[in-house]
Amino acid sequence: MSGRGTSKQVTIRARGEVDASNAKQFADAVCHAAAGDNRITVDLSDVGFMALDGVAALHAVNARMMHADSSWYVVPSDAVSRVLRLCDPEGLIPVAPTTRPTLRLVEPA
Template sequence: MTSAITAGPLAVTRPGRDRTDRGAFRSRELSATTLLIAAVGEVDASNAGDMVGYVEDHISGYHQLVIDLSKLDFFATDGFTALHTLTVRCSRRGIDWVLVPGPAVARVLRVCDPEGLVTTAGNIVSAVAALARGPHTHLQLAPLAK
């Protein structure tokens, strides 16, 4: 058996993955008032801000949003911070939204959102149905001081 000794830690990437395959975001209009934004790959510290920026760049003119994170391979706590940021920004704009989590996101939600304050649905169709049932209050914002 041959062994190797290295001076520093050995970096090993997952098969089929590289540093440029962190995460991809895409959007699709579901109706005149509802936008779907989906992510694939990974959401972590390196691109959680990109996710917020992508939503901000595409949400103008819509009243409802479905964020589909069901296809993510990895979701870090930085992703939850991004969801919180989106909650605040959507609340300020009067945009109602529902999250479609996958297993990676569900694990983080169990830890970071044990009260279940983020409205979730099992799939996109269920998310749209939840939005049709009425507004969801994700966050109670205090009125801005004058």
């Protein structure tokens, strides 16, 4: 995990997996890196697997960010997006809008 930014904005990037063995450490690391900043981007685009514990960690981060009055959002990988669709149907975790191209089906001539 790495972080960079100014005193008003920081980007935190994680890669690999977020599961039961590291979810609490992940949440603590994100909150520690974000301390004192007002706009946080959590870049999870290189996370290949996220377990349910990872979603619980993101909810913990959300609670801390709300308490600190910090705005934040997640840049998800496909794996993270799938788990969030299943485990956060209310959309409580703020997710960056995707800019992926959409597929258009074409009827054969």
